[in-house]
Amino acid sequence: MIEIIGLDAIGEVGEGADLASILADALHAKNIELRDGDVLVVTQKIVSKAEGRMIALDAVLPDAAAQELAATTRKDPRLVALVQAESSAVVRAVPHVLITRHNTGHVMANAGIDQSNLGPDRDGFALLLPQDPDASAARLHEALGVAVVISDSFGRPWRYGVVNVAIGAAGLPALIDRRGEQDRDGRILEVTQVALADAVASAAGLATGEGAEGVPAALVRGLRWDAPDVPAAAIVRPPHEDLFR
Amino acid sequence: MIEIIGLDAIGEVGEGADLASILADALHAKNIELRDGDVLVVTQKIVSKAEGRMIALDAVLPDAAAQELAATTRKDPRLVALVQAESSAVVRAVPHVLITRHNTGHVMANAGIDQSNLGPDRDGFALLLPQDPDASAARLHEALGVAVVISDSFGRPWRYGVVNVAIGAAGLPALIDRRGEQDRDGRILEVTQVALADAVASAAGLATGEGAEGVPAALVRGLRWDAPDVPAAAIVRPPHEDLFR
Numbered sequence: 295m296i297e298i299i300g301l302d303a304i305g306e307v308g309e310g311a312d313l314a315s316i317l318a319d320a321l322h323a324k325n326i327e328l329r330d331g332d333v334l335v336v337t338q339k340i341v342s343k344a345e346g347r348m349i350a351l352d353a354v355l356p357d358a359a360a361q362e363l364a365a366t367t368r369k370d371p372r373l374v375a376l377v378q379a380e381s382s383a384v385v386r387a388v389p390h391v392l393i394t395r396h397n398t399g400h401v402m403a404n405a406g407i408d409q410s411n412l413g414p415d416r417d418g419f420a421l422l423l424p425q426d427p428d429a430s431a432a433r434l435h436e437a438l439g440v441a442v443v444i445s446d447s448f449g450r451p452w453r454y455g456v457v458n459v460a461i462g463a464a465g466l467p468a469l470i471d472r473r474g475e476q477d478r479d480g481r482i483l484e485v486t487q488v489a490l491a492d493a494v495a496s497a498a499g500l501a502t503g504e505g506a507e508g509v510p511a512a513l514v515r516g517l518r519w520d521a522p523d524v525p526a527a528a529i530v531r532p533p534h535e536d537l538f539r
Numbered sequence: 540m541i542e543i544i545g546l547d548a549i550g551e552v553g554e555g556a557d558l559a560s561i562l563a564d565a566l567h568a569k570n571i572e573l574r575d576g577d578v579l580v581v582t583q584k585i586v587s588k589a590e591g592r593m594i595a596l597d598a599v600l601p602d603a604a605a606q607e608l609a610a611t612t613r614k615d616p617r618l619v620a621l622v623q624a625e626s627s628a629v630v631r632a633v634p635h636v637l638i639t640r641h642n643t644g645h646v647m648a649n650a651g652i653d654q655s656n657l658g659p660d661r662d663g664f665a666l667l668l669p670q671d672p673d674a675s676a677a678r679l680h681e682a683l684g685v686a687v688v689i690s691d692s693f694g695r696p697w698r699y700g701v702v703n704v705a706i707g708a709a710g711l712p713a714l715i716d717r718r719g720e721q722d723r724d725g726r727i728l729e730v731t732q733v734a735l736a737d738a739v740a741s742a743a744g745l746a747t748g749e750g751a752e753g754v755p756a757a758l759v760r761g762l763r764w765d766a767p768d769v770p771a772a773a774i775v776r777p778p779h780e781d782l783f784r
Contacts, residue, residue: 296543296745298761401697451696452646453774455714455734457741459698469700488749489700496702497742500541500762504733516543517745529698 296516299324300501300509306413307510309346314437316340317511326513328440333466333514335498338423338446339408340510341430341462347422348412349376367392373407376420380405383533398427399530400461402448427462428525434464441465444526445495447504458499460491460526467521468492469528489529490519541761544569545746545754551658552755554591559682561585562756571758573685578711578759580743583668583691584653585755586675586707592667593657594621612637618652621665625650628778643672644775645706647693672707673770679709686710689771690740692749703744705736705771712766713737714773734774735764 303323304316317334321327328334342348356364356371360378364371368389378384381394385401396405406423424430427444434442444462449455460468468491475486498512548568549561562579566572573579587593601609601616605623609616613634623629626639630646641650651668669675672689679687689707694700705713713736720731743757 295545296742298541298543298742300540450734450776452776453704453734453737454776455732455737455774457734457738487700489695489698489702492698492700493702493741493744496738497541497543497745499738500742500759514745529700531695531697531699 296497296514298497298501299326299513299515301511301513302509304340304510307340307343309343309348311344313341313344314434316344317434317438320511321513328438328513329515330440331515331517332440333443333494333517334434334438334440334511335443335445335495335502335514336431336434336511337458337502338406338427338444338461339411339421341424341427341444342408342421343413345424345430347424348416349420349422351376351418351420363387363392369404373404373409373420376407376422377405380407380422395533396423398423398461399527399532400448402446406446406461423461428464428527429462431462431464431525436464443468443491443494443498445498445502447499456504458495458502458504460489460495460529463491463524463526465523466491466494466517467519468524468526470519470521491526492529541742541759543742543746544571544758544760546756546758547754549585549755552585552588554588554593556589558586558589559679561589562679562683565756566758573683573758574760575685576760576762578686578688578739578762579679579683579756580688580690580740580747580759581676581679581756582703582747583651583672583689583706584656584666586669586672586689587653587666588658590669590675592669593661594665594667596621596663596665608632608637614649618649618654618665621652621667622650625652625667640778641668643668643706644772644777645693647691651691651706668706673709673772674707676707676709676770681709688713688736688739688743690743690747692744701749703740703747703749705734705740705774708736708769708771710768711736711739711762712764713769713771715764715766736771737774 301320351372354372356375360375364374383395386393408421431442445458447456470488473486501512546565596617599617601620605620609619628640631638653666676687690703692701715733718731746757
């Protein structure tokens, strides 16, 4: 059996907060002792807050390119300037839609920049993704001793609605390569790569929601895997293998 | 707490099998009594098998269009002919990749047609998706009294690896519309639609795997929702809203 336990005893996380201690306290508050095979899924928002990724929009001076992209997408030019700084390429820009390839490689809306649930008195602020979510996950993994996934909610091109995916991972195989394995009847498997960390992030999302619910982390217990650890960066399909080029 | 319990006491499912009884027996074998809020996630493969969607490739006569698409994608012309019959449009066709819009609206590789884990002595066969997976889910929902999701593993355009998504759903809101809701600080939420059934399918995938593991169904327990039931068809983004047109 797999269990998903929401960690709700986490207050507002401020810049410079010791997230590993906060998570350890939240686990303690639920009488949970970490064990082998546990995966701690932490929503991006509290990681970004702890890492001081909050930006006052008033401090952003959009250049001409940002102004132009803002006109196309009908978005705040200051937000668009932040998206551009955080991204290596624009994937799609139409009214109300701005999808880019974030500097980490992940393709997502608005470079993952949040403007909701930033805390009280945070109107006019925006929250960027952690600079290196795999490194953030690795630090938490080292401090807490269990696998860590950093999740964010992503839209999908052909499907309505967001699901949570992994933007950072440490201590587990974010992607499992099964190429060459056989099915139960001895035929080569058609499914060859499994995005374990994305599935774990989606599962944890059933407990955390999408950030408005006050449950910013969840423990996923009871998984087993038999593959080498790889970070969430391994899930990123590079541009030259992008199905839409 | 949310629990995911794999249902492994399910043997080979044959055409015409009473899947509701098989699932009830598998739950009974685990001493599970269904309760409110339970979601039974059933992998597409056993639904298709029960519904007699197995086709002998030798019985397929590919026409000129299928031959041409098979040459482009380097796939078996008989398989390609089946994909075409099951699809309303080709989305992407390059060597080894054939992505179409299935007649149900879902965009996926090979119209969801399987050739692995079809059972012993099933070389030369292919398994189509259920004709109407939402209707299949509705029948199981009616027979068993709990929410039902029919899952399949999908690739994603910008990310390596498959995750499970919902191709059928009944008795739960496959898509939750939160437009107009506010965040904890009173701002309008940025995330406005949540693909609950996809997240449930991904979560169940942690127990079922991708079909080669002999765990063709899972129970997801402990969810709560407060939105009207909608089928998996509601998740399909119609072609005119496709992010890539």
